[in-house]
Amino acid sequence: MRILLSNDDGYFSQGLAVLAQALEELGTVTVVAPDAEKSGASNSLTLDRPLMVRQAPNGFHYVNGTPTDCVHMAVTGLLEQAPDIVVSGINHGANMGDDTIYSGTVAAATEGYLLGIPSIAVSLVTLSGAGRHFDTAARCVLELVQRIRARPLPHASLLNVNVPDRPKADIKGFRITRLGRRHKAEPVIKTANPRGETVYWVGAAGPAADAGEGTDFDAVAQGYVSVTPLQVDLTHYQQISTLGQWLEG
Numbered sequence: 321m322r323i324l325l326s327n328d329d330g331y332f333s334q335g336l337a338v339l340a341q342a343l344e345e346l347g348t349v350t351v352v353a354p355d356a357e358k359s360g361a362s363n364s365l366t367l368d369r370p371l372m373v374r375q376a377p378n379g380f381h382y383v384n385g386t387p388t389d390c391v392h393m394a395v396t397g398l399l400e401q402a403p404d405i406v407v408s409g410i411n412h413g414a415n416m417g418d419d420t421i422y423s424g425t426v427a428a429a430t431e432g433y434l435l436g437i438p439s440i441a442v443s444l445v446t447l448s449g450a451g452r453h454f455d456t457a458a459r460c461v462l463e464l465v466q467r468i469r470a471r472p473l474p475h476a477s478l479l480n481v482n483v484p485d486r487p488k489a490d491i492k493g494f495r496i497t498r499l500g501r502r503h504k505a506e507p508v509i510k511t512a513n514p515r516g517e518t519v520y521w522v523g524a525a526g527p528a529a530d531a532g533e534g535t536d537f538d539a540v541a542q543g544y545v546s547v548t549p550l551q552v553d554l555t556h557y558q559q560i561s562t563l564g565q566w567l568e569g
Contacts, residue, residue, distance in 0.1 A: 328424025335410030346515030387428035406432025409442035500535035
């Protein structure tokens with residue numbers, strides 16, 4: 321099995337190393353990841369400058385671009401054969417609800433999906449920011465990839481996986497979920513740099529607004545691994561008829 325790994329935390333991140341080690345037992349693992357943290361990069365491609373690929377001493381490849389750049393370059397130019405699966409992560413922090421719109425982790429997996437390859441984005445839902453149990457997330461992804469290898473999904477799939485930050489023995493299982501929703505983000509933080517110039521920091525994400533039964537937020541809070549199937553079609557089908565009537569009127 322040929323496995324392509326990427327992330328948005330950078331090629332040096334702990335989660336990526338743990339994931340690569342866990343998936344090596346399934347086949348050939350190739351890592352192509354950003355050269356620096358690219359959290360919040362979403363699905364951006366770098367089109368205003370050339371990109372370079374270098375190799376770290378541990379064999380990981382790193383690119384001076386976005387997570388989407390990394391997967392796109394790997395699949396369309398770097399690899400001699402297309403991977404059987406793309407896995408992005410393990411992200412240090414949750415990617416649930418509205419987070420998926422901004423997430424570079426999800427974006428890397430989305431690029432694999434758009435190129436016709438089954439893809440998984442995986443995140444460790446840390447509460448304290450410490451991120452202790454990357455091994456748990458890695459073992460959960462290993463189980464999912466094994467399932468896909470044994471029983472391939474009927475179509476190219478895009479799965480968003482969020483794993484509670486707890487020992488593997490304390491994980492209750494997997495749940496298929498839908499995305500929850502967050503409240504709007506906190507206001508930007510206004511401050512001054514050492515030169516006295518006004519600068520702004522983007523505010524923190526808002527708390528969960530829709531975290532009821534069936535959501536990714538609820539599953540993780542209950543100790544389950546949340547597995548959410550994603551799609552790229554942003555069309556609001558329910559509004560097509562109403563909008564048509566509005567235009568005609």
